[in-house]
Amino acid sequence: MGSFSSFRDMLDAIAERGRRLLGTSQNPKQRVAMEEIVLQCEHLLSSRGEASGLALAQDILSAWKELDDEEQPRFMRELLTRFGADDARIENAIEMYRSDRSPENLAALHEAAEPKRQELIRRLNAAPDGTRSLVRMREKLLGLLKSEPELKAVDSDFQHLFASWFNRGFLQLRSIDWTTPAHILEKIIRYEAVHAINDWNELRSRLAPADRRCFAFFHPQLSDDPLIFVEVALTRSTPDNIGDLLDETRAPLKPGEANTAVFYSISNCQDGLRGISFGNFLIKQVVEELRREHPALETFVTLSPVPGFARWLKSAEDEENTLELSRLRDHLSSADWHRNAEIITEASPLLQRAAAHYFLTARAAGGRLIDPVARFHLGNGARLERLNFPGDVSARGLRESHGLMVNYLYKLDDIERNHEAYAERGEVVASPEVRKWLAAGSTGKTSSRTQEKLNA
Amino acid sequence: MGSFSSFRDMLDAIAERGRRLLGTSQNPKQRVAMEEIVLQCEHLLSSRGEASGLALAQDILSAWKELDDEEQPRFMRELLTRFGADDARIENAIEMYRSDRSPENLAALHEAAEPKRQELIRRLNAAPDGTRSLVRMREKLLGLLKSEPELKAVDSDFQHLFASWFNRGFLQLRSIDWTTPAHILEKIIRYEAVHAINDWNELRSRLAPADRRCFAFFHPQLSDDPLIFVEVALTRSTPDNIGDLLDETRAPLKPGEANTAVFYSISNCQDGLRGISFGNFLIKQVVEELRREHPALETFVTLSPVPGFARWLKSAEDEENTLELSRLRDHLSSADWHRNAEIITEASPLLQRAAAHYFLTARAAGGRLIDPVARFHLGNGARLERLNFPGDVSARGLRESHGLMVNYLYKLDDIERNHEAYAERGEVVASPEVRKWLAAGSTGKTSSRTQEKLNA
Amino acid sequence: MGSFSSFRDMLDAIAERGRRLLGTSQNPKQRVAMEEIVLQCEHLLSSRGEASGLALAQDILSAWKELDDEEQPRFMRELLTRFGADDARIENAIEMYRSDRSPENLAALHEAAEPKRQELIRRLNAAPDGTRSLVRMREKLLGLLKSEPELKAVDSDFQHLFASWFNRGFLQLRSIDWTTPAHILEKIIRYEAVHAINDWNELRSRLAPADRRCFAFFHPQLSDDPLIFVEVALTRSTPDNIGDLLDETRAPLKPGEANTAVFYSISNCQDGLRGISFGNFLIKQVVEELRREHPALETFVTLSPVPGFARWLKSAEDEENTLELSRLRDHLSSADWHRNAEIITEASPLLQRAAAHYFLTARAAGGRLIDPVARFHLGNGARLERLNFPGDVSARGLRESHGLMVNYLYKLDDIERNHEAYAERGEVVASPEVRKWLAAGSTGKTSSRTQEKLNA
């Protein structure tokens, strides 16, 4: 008993019949005027035939891709204005509802208030590979929001439907390793967003060793295209810098020797699914999977970048030029400071104290945490465990965070409590080691661990 | 790269953590008072924790199953009354919308008008095996609608969400044959709704021969439980009775010898998914699959029961006791008439004329076709091709349709046009052979084909 | 990347080309004279063409199946006489070897002494489904050996080649359960040789409950046709009768509750593979698999029939009519004695003492153990652990062993030592409980365990 691989082929065949009925022929590369596409959308919304509906949906999606950078926004504005709700129908439903607050009248009101583009998007989704095309369409839409914020109403319809179609019951967790098909692996290379994978040899060193794992979520309608993936290192302790962790010359641990799982890179793959949350659940599911495979694992922790730190520090210096910040700035502006043990020793306490403020007291306008990675992990119920300086001396690490990395700790029994503290009261749960920097004066002393690293 | 089979296990593990947080323990067989379950539902709606949400959802679904036949309807009424919309919020949204018909205000109105139970059902769906439990819940709900029609509002929320979750992009067509796992085959035996399969030997004769096929739709969240399936016979001509078709002693055709595919049994498997349409698409997809596998197939046709015919004929006799109907009744009330060639010869034209009226002119209150099987196939775009008398002399066939069976023809190039004729204008597309019975007087002549059968 | 299912089709296609070259056409059902087949065999041995070789092999195997019960033995005798070795070549090789005992000359002698039928069988094996046909051919051959013992030389060539083709590196252990495809399950029903499975419901009760397992060996060239399988019950103690074990009304244990795995039925499926040993390795591999899945399992034991006991007891009585045997005979000849607790109580010690002699001291001509099941398990390194009376009161159980069953214990750390004791010194390793019956006089006392059962 096998599932047929040719589902797409069949949709194509049915759409082709529909196209004959419509008296049209598919020519995906042919340019169609934007106005024509809008008419096809209206036709699709009123159509009752299945095959012709499929054909229309396919043609609309194909033609939309060929629109140029002026027409695509115009199409979106048409979605906003022409595919909203029917005022008269809403008014009627309001009157009915007010006269009798029955469930039927409520349902009628609810239905009347649904923008027509929701149904349009649903019907487009039936086309062969429709979901993939709609994800791409939303990717473009998101790019327009800054300049045309009124399109947010269109986006919220996309988001509403995507949240339903990508609900987590449909997400499939798969292990990615060196036995994974190449056409998927090349996507891992392409989508890796944190620590770039430069070629297949580097990829191999991330996936093949016995102490490395990778997991991704897939969705049935975007098969072979991961939604999000996490790279994991199995280690004997919580790592404090990415260089050692990714060192290709290290001797891999044997399975069973590791007691710590380190999530060192999490990459979202589909820009068009922004705001549809998978990462939260990915980490929890991977934790459960790793615990099952490796009962000896005790600690689940990240080694994470701090992408907003350098920019925040700059603005903090601008606002409030303390002596300490000024000394820190001097250190960090020396050429190649990260190769100079003396500077590191002196900068370390200054930088860590600044970082503690960044995480624990500084807030963006609106009151939320500045750092997006921190928001993600703290929102998931992790604890800010340790500041690592210097943790990432790559060009990007130096530019974005002056080399700082942090560990977030996923302690299973505390996750839910931490999550609630953060979600409901905005509390950042942090280890005493991190907290103490808030209190500490400028001691000029580096931590014993940093000292060890410098001596090593 | 493998998909983990233990997704359910992981959900269970996460729910178990949530349960520890809630300070509860799962005991699925323990009776929980209906009111308590309602409180848990409210808790679930307001909860923000993921693990505790999973635990609550799982506990609610488990406890609901243990409610007795009085409590389950009461729970449904609570869904209707306590989990509707918030009047004040709606009024507020109405005011806002009237003051400014912006997309945002429309969206706010739409959201406010959504009954809270929709979000509740969504959250219950996240529980391990939640979808399956909700399908069972709706099955119960549908059974209540006759006595408590106001629950239709609750059902329409279920239906709205199921239509999204079971949209056809998620349906997987699989071939069912004698190499299919036994735990799925036993469901085929159980769900067969048209021509009962009495044991595994009969099942084998439906699936194993080279001239038999079976296809089913599956859904990722109800894995191993088919949604709908169709049984197909490959033949050399359009069959006119089910007995010969299912005769286990016939010599099977070799692949390639057949030119006709006969859909002789279509069974919906999940009562809780009533109204969510799959059958339409199933037949089209199976036609494409069969054409791909067997390019020699030219004709796609059903051999279908006429389940409403006998009851309609009875009521027609009661209303309008013509001589002809009275003669027909006399024939059909003879004991064992179907073994008497003389009676059959005489009854045949009478019965076929009555049947032509049943399909072509008779209508139920509300104007729709009486016969549910006819509604299904004509709605799919098939044509009523031929009346077969006697086509099914099983006890059920005699009881429901006086032995009548019909063929519906799926002619690919006409499907869409037929569908539209039926859907938009209520037209029944029928072959001239069927139509002529409307015009014909009582000739007392049987068709040459029936004559052949009698002589055979 | 997939393995093609159409390997057979390709062989067929290539053979078909060969057949065109040979100017013949395949007609598998046509009778071909035995002498003609022998000529084809000689042609096959001298042929160098691949396609024509395939075609010849296929034709020979097809034609052979159509030979009647007189011709098949005649063909085998031709294999014996016409496809032996070439005397002159052997003599030449002997001379060469004696003149120079070089490795080359040894190899030449070895090759010259190989009967030509070995190469013939190898070439027949290349035909589509050749292995399966040769297994069937040997099945027939084995049936001839009693009346034509000189054919043993032909059989030893089959056996030599089969041992190589079915070497254990190729055997695939698969779990058989209720999700196994039906076409394999129907073979389990057919091949079950110990406790018959009467229908699919009984099969389900053997495979589906959580405390039942079944494992089979498969071979790549006999795919979907098991070679041997073992049925396993997971229990809380060593069972003493088959009736309770197979009771369909019992409450299944949950996984994890069991501490004992009981091998209660082992069936060889292919008569044509007699003497090619798989069972030995099957049990060891299943033990390892079960230990991995269920770490709580401590005891691995059989519940086994004693198929040779009743016949031996009869012959023992004939030879040596002691008072005790005479009393035992009297008990066992009462009608329905197995329903009479008093008789059981009295017969039990007599029968167990007789059984102890049967296993521990009695031997067949040639000195080997009489009981084939005992030979199998003791040869595998198991220990004769317990006598169970009455353990099997089915008609077969009463007829073959007067209701006696035994347990053989597989204690992993002793298996190798037990095996060597048996294989090298013919020692039967038995528990003290069994051994004591050798010493015991006729006490007339039944064991406390039997007593418990009778009281129960």
Next chain:
Amino acid sequence: MGSFSSFRDMLDAIAERGRRLLGTSQNPKQRVAMEEIVLQCEHLLSSRGEASGLALAQDILSAWKELDDEEQPRFMRELLTRFGADDARIENAIEMYRSDRSPENLAALHEAAEPKRQELIRRLNAAPDGTRSLVRMREKLLGLLKSEPELKAVDSDFQHLFASWFNRGFLQLRSIDWTTPAHILEKIIRYEAVHAINDWNELRSRLAPADRRCFAFFHPQLSDDPLIFVEVALTRSTPDNIGDLLDETRAPLKPGEANTAVFYSISNCQDGLRGISFGNFLIKQVVEELRREHPALETFVTLSPVPGFARWLKSAEDEENTLELSRLRDHLSSADWHRNAEIITEASPLLQRAAAHYFLTARAAGGRLIDPVARFHLGNGARLERLNFPGDVSARGLRESHGLMVNYLYKLDDIERNHEAYAERGEVVASPEVRKWLAAGSTGKTSSRTQEKLNA
């Protein structure tokens, strides 16, 4: 129903038990003296225990890998001298056989004449991953044969057993493409022996385009390690040079547009399986597979290197310095001649005539064809179809064949006849176009096709 992946693990577990029995412990990296390994081999041959046998086999194979370059040959010599046959037993068997030429005595002689090392190799094969280790061992052995030709007797035992274990019934044809797991693809890169694949991008261009295919044979006991693979280009005509064929910038044909399948690279992967023939069958099976997938394919042809040509031409010049050869030599010794259209035009007929002699009349000592690629394809039944000059201007192509490439044509209906002509009479089947060069005088004219290429 799944096949367990842990077969190796189980063998390991059983071997571990055996090791405990033997009182040894595995330490694969520890050096063991060669003499000790020989003793273990003798122990293995006499052992009857299964677990201890597995442990011994595993230890022997592990220890053998650690032997150094002096000890491995010494071990092989021990195999030759200490694991041959037992002279006394042979003499005895000879006497028995001469006294009575019965099948039993023949079998006894055959068995006595089998070198003991065959049984030793069989037992080593039972170790976890034993087959793979033995293939590696033979690889080393083959490297020794030149300096120690007497070891050929040992090799012939390996070869005899490998021919049985790798018989084609066990070979699995799999398609290799861009969805193939990476750990297999990296082996394709490594094993490609004809036109090197330099990195993953080149690999992609060989596998991913719609007009490229690749097929490999696998064996169950060397899973994930191909035995041999062939790369195929689908084209619109028979190609005459490798550069255009592999040009990554070409526009790929759509499936269905091609009418020609070109086998342009065939690579054996396992040196230790030299002489075990798969390639013959690979091409036939791939042809059948391609025909099934692409019914429009009409021509199956190779584009092949001529690796022995340059060396032969050199020796031919040395022997017989004709004016023509001397002119050819002058042309080919010009720097960068392959970029000079004039030289190519003049050299072309000279070189093609020389090539015709190389293929059609020149023979190696022993009378066989000089070119190994020609031996392979002609032995398979292909026809030498066309000489292509220049066909390969890579460094290697220039060095080995002065840029010459050839096409061998696989015409299905002629394969068997061609094969027999070659195998039985040594005839090289060549097209008239090739043959005519034998007759032609030195015309100084280039073929019209070459002219076209030069003008292009």
